[in-house]
Amino acid sequence: MxxxxxxxxxxxxxxxxxxxxxxxxxxxxLRISLTATFFASFxxxxxxxxxxxxxxxxxxxxxxxFNTLLSIPTVVVGLFLYSLLSKRGPLGPLDLLFTPPxxxxxxxxxxxxxxxxxxxxxxxxxxxxxxxTAMTLGAGPVRTALTVLSEARFALxxxxxAGFGRVIAEVGTAMMVGGNIKGYTRVMTTAIALETSKxxxxxxxxxxxxxxxxxxxxxxxxxxxxxxRG
Amino acid sequence: xxxxxxLRDITKSYNDTQVLAIPHLVIKQGAVYGIMGPNGAGxxxxxxxxxxxxxxxxxxxxxxxxxxxxxxxxxxxxxxTLIHQNPYLFDTTVRKNIVYGLKGRRMPKEKRDEKxxxxxxxxGLRGFEERRARxxxxxxxxxxxxxxxxxxxxxxxxxxEPTANVDRHGIEQLETILxxxxxxxxxxIIVATHDVNQVHRLSDEVIYLFNGRITAKPPLENLFKGRxxxxxxxxxxxxTGRIVVALPRERDSVSRIAIxxxxxxxxxxxxxxxxxxxxxxxxxxxxxxxxxxxxIVDIGERLRVTITKRSFREMQLNLGSPVYVTFKSSxxxxx
Numbered sequence: 001m002x003x004x005x006x007x008x009x010x011x012x013x014x015x016x017x018x019x020x021x022x023x024x025x026x027x028x029x030l031r032i033s034l035t036a037t038f039f040a041s042f043x044x045x046x047x048x049x050x051x052x053x054x055x056x057x058x059x060x061x062x063x064x065x066f067n068t069l070l071s072i073p074t075v076v077v078g079l080f081l082y083s084l085l086s087k088r089g090p091l092g093p094l095d096l097l098f099t100p101p102x103x104x105x106x107x108x109x110x111x112x113x114x115x116x117x118x119x120x121x122x123x124x125x126x127x128x129x130x131x132x133t134a135m136t137l138g139a140g141p142v143r144t145a146l147t148v149l150s151e152a153r154f155a156l157x158x159x160x161x162a163g164f165g166r167v168i169a170e171v172g173t174a175m176m177v178g179g180n181i182k183g184y185t186r187v188m189t190t191a192i193a194l195e196t197s198k199x200x201x202x203x204x205x206x207x208x209x210x211x212x213x214x215x216x217x218x219x220x221x222x223x224x225x226x227x228x229r230g
Numbered sequence: 231x232x233x234x235x236x237l238r239d240i241t242k243s244y245n246d247t248q249v250l251a252i253p254h255l256v257i258k259q260g261a262v263y264g265i266m267g268p269n270g271a272g273x274x275x276x277x278x279x280x281x282x283x284x285x286x287x288x289x290x291x292x293x294x295x296x297x298x299x300x301x302x303x304x305x306x307x308x309x310x311t312l313i314h315q316n317p318y319l320f321d322t323t324v325r326k327n328i329v330y331g332l333k334g335r336r337m338p339k340e341k342r343d344e345k346x347x348x349x350x351x352x353x354g355l356r357g358f359e360e361r362r363a364r365x366x367x368x369x370x371x372x373x374x375x376x377x378x379x380x381x382x383x384x385x386x387x388x389x390x391e392p393t394a395n396v397d398r399h400g401i402e403q404l405e406t407i408l409x410x411x412x413x414x415x416x417x418x419i420i421v422a423t424h425d426v427n428q429v430h431r432l433s434d435e436v437i438y439l440f441n442g443r444i445t446a447k448p449p450l451e452n453l454f455k456g457r458x459x460x461x462x463x464x465x466x467x468x469x470t471g472r473i474v475v476a477l478p479r480e481r482d483s484v485s486r487i488a489i490x491x492x493x494x495x496x497x498x499x500x501x502x503x504x505x506x507x508x509x510x511x512x513x514x515x516x517x518x519x520x521x522x523x524x525x526i527v528d529i530g531e532r533l534r535v536t537i538t539k540r541s542f543r544e545m546q547l548n549l550g551s552p553v554y555v556t557f558k559s560s561x562x563x564x565x
Binding site: 127129130132133134136137138139140143147150151 | 283304307308311312314316317318320321322330331334335378382
């Protein structure tokens with residue numbers, strides 16, 4: 001019990017004193033996950049828009065695939081990416097394994113299904129009169145599409161936040177293609193997993209607190225934007 | 231007045247079912263038209279054709295004497311604007327809604343703002359520029375939609391049931407705005423409506439539509455198809471598939487009946503009278519028509535009933551109120 005109490009006290013001290021190592025880890029986590037979410041939104045939102053707007057033969061199966069990918073284990077994505085990026089893999093010459101860009105790619109792959117799936121449902125929720133009204137007022141296809149996206153903006157913000165929430169908290173991919181190199185690829189989740197096993201309990205605990213706060217804020221924001229869509 | 235639109239032998243079919251057949255109709259520049267008819271009469275189809283949003287299946291449609299097939303549809307659509315029954319306002323400010331179409335035309339900002347103020351003034355909503363569309367009332371939404379359409383300087387304004395979700399005060403304002411618009415700018419206005427009084431207050435000419443055809447007389451209401459299922463010595467029973475109505479013994483074969491809305495009595499409890507037909511139902515729709523109130527009572531079929539505003543108030547009726555409707559078999563018209 002003493003041990004636990006000491007750990008908590010030390011963790012709070014690390015956070016309050018803005019410990020350099022804690023800060024560096026948190027900032028790297030945020031940077032990698034925000035970058036991955038940004039690129040995933042860039043792909044996932046247009047993709048979701050196209051899937052929900054157009055009718056084509058494989059529409060239902062494709063939506064099912066995206067919904068299934070929502071629960072893909074992060075270590076599997078890590079494994080897949082590792083096999084591509086390792087020295088003997090097809091992308092080995094790029095020398096990306098155990099670098100931040102590799103982690104960004106991994107989280108990008110993880111975030112795409114959730115952003116796409118939530119975009120599909122967001123666009124389906126948009127009133128069909130939006131498209132019709134935009135066209136009557138002389139908007140061409142591109143402006144009509146932008147208007148539909150703009151009407152769905154709260155739900156789309158929710159989709160992006162949900163994507164960020166998924167990747168900031170994942171450990172599997174970051175561990176496998178990042179490798180938890182101190183000061184280079186060490187992020188909150190990998191640090192918690194490995195520092196705990198090394199006995200650096202207070203350090204892990206302080207990161208745990210911060211991660212929990214980030215996850216909590218993400219959820220609050222997500223529900224705020226989901227609530228606004230009505 | 232010059233002829234703006236001319237329809238000759240126009241028909242429209244969906245999946246081999248003809249929904250509209252108009253031998254000849256002329257829409258003149260600067261006039262106000264009312265289109266009346268029951269649900270499914272073809273009002274919305276006619277409006278969509280006049281707005282160039284839907285092409286007729288066959289026939290000749292002319293704009294200022296020219297065959298519309300030889301003209302650019304995008305250019306035509308800018309001259310005619312249709313405002314739906316429930317217009318959609320984008321979830322932003324009134325200003326952005328109104329300038330939406332102007333931005334597409336690359337109008338400079340100062341001109342856009344000038345147009346914005348002018349159109350808001352026309353619909354009596356000056357000072358509403360920065361209001362959120364979601365915070366407006368039903369009547370205000372209609373007026374913003376009209377302003378948004380007017381910003382594009384159309385020659386013809388088409389309105390589909392513009393007062394369906396608007397309160398009495400809002401209806402009066404809308405009617406005044408439409409009349410003023412027509413007088414001031416000679417814009418042609420075509421309004422589809424259920425409201426008999428409104429159509430006479432507003433229009434120079436009334437087009438009655440029934441089963442997709444233009445008729446000379448106001449169309450019958452509460453018209454139901456069916457057949458006689460039982461013949462007693464003093465009355466016949468007519469089954470519409472949803473309700474069974476008692477008819478007087480007049481004709482041997484009846485395929486349609488019409489029940490005049492003003493001959494129907496509404497009560498809270500079943501009443502015992504000589505009237506043969508009494509049904510329990512619930513009020514499904516309420517429309518204020520000035521001194522009268524028009525109700526749709528769902529008794530299995532949707533029955534339109536008109537009562538005076540005074541009885542409507544005294545009976546404390548509301549949407550969803552359970553009521554009984556009673557009518558004499560002798561008031562029913564049979565065909």
